[in-house]
Amino acid sequence: MPILYGKWLCQFSRYPMKIRNFIIITQIRNHFTRPRKTNLHCLLALSQQSSGSFLHWGFKNYRTSSLWNSSQAPSSNGQENISAQGTHPTSLNELPLKTEVTNFDSQISLEELDDLSPISPLQQISEEDAVQIVAEPPLPPASFTLRDYVDRSKTLQKLVLLGVNLSKLEKRPGAGNLLLRLDFENDIQKILLFLKDIGVEDNQLGAFLTKNYIILSEDLENLRIRVAYLESKKFSKTDISRMVINAPYLLSFPVDRLDNRLGFFQKELGLDVQKTRDLVIRLPRLLTGSLEPVKENMKVYRLQFGFKHNEIQHMVTRIPKILTASKRKLTETFDYVHNVMHIPHHLIVKFPQVFNSKLLRVKERNSFLTYLGRAQYDPQKPNYISLDKLVSIPDEEFCKEIAKASLQDFEMFLKTL
Amino acid sequence: MGWSRLHGLFAVYKPPGLNWKHLRDTVELQLLKGLNSEKQFTPQEHIRFLLAPTEGSERKELTLMATNVPVLSEHPLVRGPNYTSVKVGVGHRLDVKSSGVLVLGVGHGNKLLTDIYNAHLTKDYTVRGLLGKATDDFTDEGRLIEKTTYDHVTQEKLSRILAVIQGSHQKALVMHSNLDLKTQEAYEMAVKGLIRPMCKTPMLITGIRCLQFAPPEFLLEIQCMHETQQLLRRVVHEIGLELKSAAVCTQVRRTRDGVFTLEDALLRTQWDMHSIQKSIQKVTPRVEAELKKYQTVGPAQRDLVGHPAS
Numbered sequence: 248m249p250i251l252y253g254k255w256l257c258q259f260s261r262y263p264m265k266i267r268n269f270i271i272i273t274q275i276r277n278h279f280t281r282p283r284k285t286n287l288h289c290l291l292a293l294s295q296q297s298s299g300s301f302l303h304w305g306f307k308n309y310r311t312s313s314l315w316n317s318s319q320a321p322s323s324n325g326q327e328n329i330s331a332q333g334t335h336p337t338s339l340n341e342l343p344l345k346t347e348v349t350n351f352d353s354q355i356s357l358e359e360l361d362d363l364s365p366i367s368p369l370q371q372i373s374e375e376d377a378v379q380i381v382a383e384p385p386l387p388p389a390s391f392t393l394r395d396y397v398d399r400s401k402t403l404q405k406l407v408l409l410g411v412n413l414s415k416l417e418k419r420p421g422a423g424n425l426l427l428r429l430d431f432e433n434d435i436q437k438i439l440l441f442l443k444d445i446g447v448e449d450n451q452l453g454a455f456l457t458k459n460y461i462i463l464s465e466d467l468e469n470l471r472i473r474v475a476y477l478e479s480k481k482f483s484k485t486d487i488s489r490m491v492i493n494a495p496y497l498l499s500f501p502v503d504r505l506d507n508r509l510g511f512f513q514k515e516l517g518l519d520v521q522k523t524r525d526l527v528i529r530l531p532r533l534l535t536g537s538l539e540p541v542k543e544n545m546k547v548y549r550l551q552f553g554f555k556h557n558e559i560q561h562m563v564t565r566i567p568k569i570l571t572a573s574k575r576k577l578t579e580t581f582d583y584v585h586n587v588m589h590i591p592h593h594l595i596v597k598f599p600q601v602f603n604s605k606l607l608r609v610k611e612r613n614s615f616l617t618y619l620g621r622a623q624y625d626p627q628k629p630n631y632i633s634l635d636k637l638v639s640i641p642d643e644e645f646c647k648e649i650a651k652a653s654l655q656d657f658e659m660f661l662k663t664l
Numbered sequence: 665m666g667w668s669r670l671h672g673l674f675a676v677y678k679p680p681g682l683n684w685k686h687l688r689d690t691v692e693l694q695l696l697k698g699l700n701s702e703k704q705f706t707p708q709e710h711i712r713f714l715l716a717p718t719e720g721s722e723r724k725e726l727t728l729m730a731t732n733v734p735v736l737s738e739h740p741l742v743r744g745p746n747y748t749s750v751k752v753g754v755g756h757r758l759d760v761k762s763s764g765v766l767v768l769g770v771g772h773g774n775k776l777l778t779d780i781y782n783a784h785l786t787k788d789y790t791v792r793g794l795l796g797k798a799t800d801d802f803t804d805e806g807r808l809i810e811k812t813t814y815d816h817v818t819q820e821k822l823s824r825i826l827a828v829i830q831g832s833h834q835k836a837l838v839m840h841s842n843l844d845l846k847t848q849e850a851y852e853m854a855v856k857g858l859i860r861p862m863c864k865t866p867m868l869i870t871g872i873r874c875l876q877f878a879p880p881e882f883l884l885e886i887q888c889m890h891e892t893q894q895l896l897r898r899v900v901h902e903i904g905l906e907l908k909s910a911a912v913c914t915q916v917r918r919t920r921d922g923v924f925t926l927e928d929a930l931l932r933t934q935w936d937m938h939s940i941q942k943s944i945q946k947v948t949p950r951v952e953a954e955l956k957k958y959q960t961v962g963p964a965q966r967d968l969v970g971h972p973a974s
Contacts, residue, residue: 378715378728394737407736414744453741607679607932642933662677662926663917664763 393417393426402431409439410453411460422460435463441470446488459495469501476502480509481520486528494531508534515545516560530567541570544577552581554592562599569602580606588613590624590634598634612637612645615660619650666699666937670750671771672944673780673951675924677931680763680915684754691768691935692752698937699747708738753777756787756921761803762893764789764918765929770944776951780922783958784862786870786889788920791913793900795880798910802897812910819877825906826872826884829899833869840865860889867891869899881914923950 387395393413397403403426407413416422429435439452442462447455456463462470477487491497497505512533513523527534533541548554554562563570569577584590584601595601601609616622616632623630632649646654678687709732716729736742753774755767769777795814799806840861843850853859861868871887886896897913904911919926928947930939 394742397736397739397742404736407739407741411741413742414740607681610681611679658931661679661931662929664679 391417393423396427400427402426402429402435405431406435406456409456410450412453412457415457416460419460425460425464429463437467438463438465438470441467442491445474445491446484447492451492455492455495459499461499462495465499470498473498473500473502473505476505480524482524482528486524490528490531490534494535496535497531500535505534508538511538515541516563517556518560518564522564526564526567530571533567533570536571540574543574544570544572547574547577551578552585552592554596558592558596562596562602566599566603569599572602576606577602580604580609583610583613584634588622588624594624594626594634600635600638604638609638611661611664612650614664615650615652615657618660619652621650666702666941667747667771669941669944670695670699670937672773672948673755673767673769673776673924674773674940674943674947675765675767675921675929676935677926677929678758678763678766679932680761683760684757684766687766688752688754688768691940692750694935695750695752695770695937695940696745696747699750700745703746705740708735709733710735755780758918759893761805762916762918764916765921765924765926766918767921767924770940773944776955779955779958780951782862783922783955784860784889785922785954786860786887787891787918787922789886789888789891789896790875790915790917790919791884791886791896791900792915792917793882793884793903793911794914795882795904795907795909795911797912798901798904799912802894802901802913804912804914806912810910814880814907814909817879817907817909819874821907822874822877822882822903825903826874828906829869829903830872836865837861837868837870840868865890867895923947923954 386399390396393403393416397407397413403413406426413426416426442452442455443449474487477490478484482490509523509527512518512526513520516523516526518526545559548559548562549556580602581595583606584595585592613622616637621630621632623632624634625631626633636645636649640649642657643654646652646657650657676687676691678684711730712733713728714731714733716727751771751774753769755769755777758764758766767777767780769775794804795812795817797804797811798809800809801807838845838854838859840863841859842861842863843854843859845851845854850859860870867888867890869886869888869891871885873885874882875885876883884900886899888896893916896916900911900913924947928943930943
């Protein structure tokens with residue numbers, strides 16, 4: 248989706264140049280001494296202050312002349328230059344068609360446009376003006392990547408230095424436009440300071456913004472209200488910062504939605520307030536994700552697998568991720584563990600990690616142990632192997648301690664499956 | 665660096681229960697991970713001629729100065745990863761329930777995949793069968809159709825039936841290879857068992873024998889070409905019918921695909937860029953030698969890789 252210009256920023260304060268004044272269109276108007284004709288190809292010396300009005304890019308004729316300058320701010324000489332010699336050492340704002348003038352809220356009136364005369368490329372200009380012309384390649388009006396604009400946009404540069412992954416963001420619809428329209432000093436900085444207040448570290452800001460860039464356009468008041476709501480529910484500051492880092496979309500949810508979610512989990516699982524809080528702190532994704540899979544999984548555990556309510560509560564407090572696991576994977580894993588490995592319910596409740604692990608891994612390791620004759624999952628009998636040791640430990644340790652065989656034997660066995 | 669060594673063929677061991685498409689995607693992701701982790705980012709700078717700062721004098725002198733200006737458009741966070749896709753092709757496919765050696769090609773190796781297909785090499789399978797029941801899709805997880813007894817089945821009967829199967833397929837082999845058997849050299853080759861069709865034919869079994877027989881289970885080794893795994897399961901079903909009992913297939917495992925054997929196959933834990941590069945380097949000479957035979961040799965002489973076990 249092409250990114251259209253919303254706004255143009257000037258950024259040369261860090262370059263070793265003379266400080267140039269930002270000129271609004273109204274100021275320029277006052278300095279026009281020579282009457283000029285309007286011309287579709289004519290460039291106006293415009294630049295705006297950061298918080299000024301937006302210019303909509305009604306880009307019509309893209310025939311670039313050598314007089315085009317990129318986004319440099321005009322010099323203090325520039326004003327006189329414009330009137331005197333008609334150069335354009337100023338930022339790149341193309342003049343849209345007369346019909347489109349009325350569409351945007353610039354301060355140029357139609358009469359002013361009529362006063363401007365075209366500047367011929369063969370006109371004589373002074374050395375100073377010639378030196379001040381910077382002929383950078385013009386920026387494309389629409390592009391599918393933010394890479395074209397990053398060198399001329401201070402906001403984007405600061406975001407990159409923070410660690411925001413622009414290449415991922417530009418693929419999301421609307422993200423590129425939004426980032427170009429925002430201004431670092433005015434909008435983004437406030438929100439970043441707010442995030443730092445909550446407890447998001449500097450090095451985590453990049454990843455956070457890559458996931459949730461919408462927060463940059465949120466109202467600061469709303470964000471404060473939501474944090475206040477969480478604090479009223481007795482979440483401590485560290486908890487809130489952890490939740491926000493793990494689930495970046497948390498603060499983009501309105502208060503009543505968060506309330507609904509918390510209420511749902513409390514009712515559904517039947518846990519007391521403290522345990523629900525712990526659950527949500529461990530897996531804040533529960534608050535931001537959809538509730539349908541959770542409801543489905545609860546039904547699966549209760550009806551299909553036959554776990555009792557207190558057993559489900561125990562499993563969920565140990566491993567909250569089983570609430571959001573995929574239904575198909577859960578059924579396949581349970582089928583193998585219960586019917587093939589013959590592990591009863593109460594043992595599965597003790598080790599809910601099995602639902603979290605890859606089924607292929609469980610199958611391979613169990614077949615290896617059966618082949619060796621060491622598949623003993625009954626805690627009453629000797630050589631008992633607990634389920635968490637079966638799934639959680641890495642291959643080498645598993646081979647050495649549990650299977651008491653070498654890794655090569657395990658690999659050879661795997662090739663016979 | 666890594667990209668230049670990632671061209672060629674290699675074999676992976678496909679575990680049962682994994683779709684070959686998912687396997688191919690996983691291998692591609694692992695290769696991309698390895699490739700993108702290679703280069704480190706160095707901050708780039710461009711040289712721009714900018715106006716030099718002047719002192720506060722009446723006449724402002726404007727001079728241009730060459731300055732190094734940092735450029736962020738080549739930053740990895742702006743440009744994205746270096747590699748976004750790797751061409752990984754699959755040789756002879758394996759369906760979900762079967763396992764075994766699966767040949768994959770990377771980069772320029774994909775062209776070799778067509779050459780290998782046209783070389784019409786044989787493949788080795790171990791097929792495990794279970795006597796006593798028959799299902800609709802010939803596996804033990806299908807819908808049960810009938811149950812039979814199998815006490816009357818002996819190893820001798822099984823071997824006799826396997827010999828009959830091999831004989832009939834041998835006839836088909838000779839017929840499809842379009843050789844004029846009246847010539848002396850063709851006759852000699854047929855005697856040695858070196859004939860193979862070099863065009864598209866229905867499934868042909870070049871060799872079949874029984875490795876283990878412990879009723880109700882039995883293990884067969886089949887060498888065949890132009891097969892699908894479902895056809896192999898059908899063969900087990902038909903063997904059961906011939907034995908006047910019923911049989912289903914519990915495991916189909918490919919042990920050799922052309923020149924690639926079980927030793928060359930990479931396990932799931934070894935699906936990363938370095939192991940794949942090493943494997944490609946190891947196998948390339950063998951593959952080239954094999955393919956050379958079919959480029960220089962005419963249609964009259966053909967060679968079988970892996971003689972049929974008799």
